Amino acid sequence: xxxxxxxxxxxxxxxxxxxxxxxxxxxxxxxxxxxxxxxxxxxxxxxxxxxxxxxxxxxxxxxxxxxxxxxxxxxxxxxxxxxxxxxxxxxxxxxxxxxxxxxxxxxxxxxxxxxxxxxxxxxxxxxxxxxxxxxxxxxxxxxxxxxxxxxxxxxxxxxxxxxxxxxxxxxxxxxxxxxxxxxxxxxxxxxxxxxxxxxxxxxxxxxxxxxxxxxxxxxxxxxxxxxxxxxxxxxxxxxxxxxxxxxxxxxxxxxxxxxxxxxxxxxxxxxxxxxxxxxxxxxxxxxxxxxxxxxxxxxxxxxxxxxxxxxxxxxxxxxxxxxxxxxxxxxxxxxxxxxxxxxxxxxxxxxxxxxxxxxxxxxxxxxxxxxxxxxxxxxxxxxxxxxxxxxxxxxxxxxxxxxxxxx
Ligand code: HEC
Numbered sequence: 001x002x003x004x005x006x007x008x009x010x011x012x013x014x015x016x017x018x019x020x021x022x023x024x025x026x027x028x029x030x031x032x033x034x035x036x037x038x039x040x041x042x043x044x045x046x047x048x049x050x051x052x053x054x055x056x057x058x059x060x061x062x063x064x065x066x067x068x069x070x071x072x073x074x075x076x077x078x079x080x081x082x083x084x085x086x087x088x089x090x091x092x093x094x095x096x097x098x099x100x101x102x103x104x105x106x107x108x109x110x111x112x113x114x115x116x117x118x119x120x121x122x123x124x125x126x127x128x129x130x131x132x133x134x135x136x137x138x139x140x141x142x143x144x145x146x147x148x149x150x151x152x153x154x155x156x157x158x159x160x161x162x163x164x165x166x167x168x169x170x171x172x173x174x175x176x177x178x179x180x181x182x183x184x185x186x187x188x189x190x191x192x193x194x195x196x197x198x199x200x201x202x203x204x205x206x207x208x209x210x211x212x213x214x215x216x217x218x219x220x221x222x223x224x225x226x227x228x229x230x231x232x233x234x235x236x237x238x239x240x241x242x243x244x245x246x247x248x249x250x251x252x253x254x255x256x257x258x259x260x261x262x263x264x265x266x267x268x269x270x271x272x273x274x275x276x277x278x279x280x281x282x283x284x285x286x287x288x289x290x291x292x293x294x295x296x297x298x299x300x301x302x303x304x305x306x307x308x309x310x311x312x313x314x315x316x317x318x319x320x321x322x323x324x325x326x327x328x329x330x331x332x333x334x335x336x337x338x339x340x341x342x343x344x345x346x347x348x349x350x351x352x353x354x355x356x357x358x359x360x361x362x363x364x365x366x367x368x369x370x371x372x373x374x375x376x377x378x379x380x381x382x383x384x385x386x387x388x389x390x391x392x393x394x395x396x397x398x399x400x401x402x403x404x405x406x407x
Pocket of ligand 1: 035038041043048061062070072
């Protein structure tokens with residue numbers, strides 16, 4: 001291209017981008033100026049333009065934004081939520097359906113104390129209590145199921161965005177600070193937090209974490225395209241890049257042999273990490289469009305993945321490299337997400353249907369059974385099996401944590 005040709009096309013593209021910015025200004029309405037001033041400080045308004053929610057869900061999001069520092073008077077929330085829902089409505093979603101089957105379950109649900117907490121990960125403790133990360137409340141919550149009492153532990157660093165959640169054998173609670181680039185530990189008895197900063201500024205969003213059998217903590221760093229290892233005895237952190245650029249390392253599990261596996265939400269791949277050398281081996285899934293978001297592992301080291309993009313549950317055997325896939329009952333747009341293994345079956349939630357479902361898959365019979373979440377789910381990003389084979393779930397968009405008892 002000649003120099004003047006380049007200038008011309010640059011001018012043309014500037015015009016086009018100016019036009020698209022114009023097209024993307026806020027729609028008219030009594031709340032326009034308020035939204036313009038309250039919502040453009042931390043992120044662009046395109047966050048709003050590319051969203052679509054019901055009025056109730058917009059109101060929850062406004063609470064989330066207030067929790068992280070947006071200035072919006074409480075009495076303005078209903079009007080702003082109505083304005084946003086009117087202009088950025090929820091896209092039509094398929095109805096979540098219950099499928100009959102042989103297994104009986106019961107739900108217990110708790111509304112968390114802070115509205116707009118965005119409970120991200122649940123944790124079933126050995127003592128029968130339940131923890132959750134209040135991602136937009138900058139807190140860990142602790143639920144005592146028999147009394148229903150909930151205690152909040154607010155983090156030291158503001159806007160840490162607590163996300164992944166696990167416990168060590170000593171009962172300390174560990175979490176990823178997804179907005180603040182560190183891994184945190186709560187000594188529950190002392191009520192004291194310790195922060196382990198990522199050794200690289202690039203590793204800004206530690207995501208999912210899991211302990212191996214030797215007590216080493218493994219984690220993914222999604223946008224930074226990394227995985228890492230933290231030795232709790234020394235505090236030493238090692239990071240390595242995922243081989244595929246933009247692969248978004250996401251869910252993670254440990255095999256019976258102590259090998260960490262993770263899924264690449266930005267690619268159609270699973271991967272294993274050599275625990276000694278940190279060398280990564282990738283496994284490509286059969287469909288180019290697969291985007292495995294979370295994984296679970298059975299005692300025989302079979303990996304089960306939720307293919308969020310295609311609406312499938314997948315089974316992968318790392319020993320043979322063979323994958324088999326099962327269309328989720330909610331269909332190709334059902335967005336399977338949080339997943340766990342309990343009482344000999346695979347359990348996961350469909351985030352793309354309303355209400356969200358809890359789905360059970362019997363691997364022996366190849367049969368599905370499902371239930372709808374009483375509180376709606378609001379996207380169940382993670383679930384975990386309790387020591388007695390039940391499930392805990394965080395219902396992020398509806399400020400709820402659930403215990404599912406499987407009979
Ligand atoms: C003080 C900083 C701050 C202000 C001000 C702010 N936000 Fe946010 N917003 C955030 C953070 C932090 C996130 C989460 C980012 C992430 O997940 O990476 C977010 C995410 C969002 C999302 C995506 C949430 C989702 O679940 O998909 C929407 C929509 C949004 N903001 C809308 C708004 C609106 C509307 C306002 C004005 C009332 C606003 N924001 C003002 C910090 C802010």
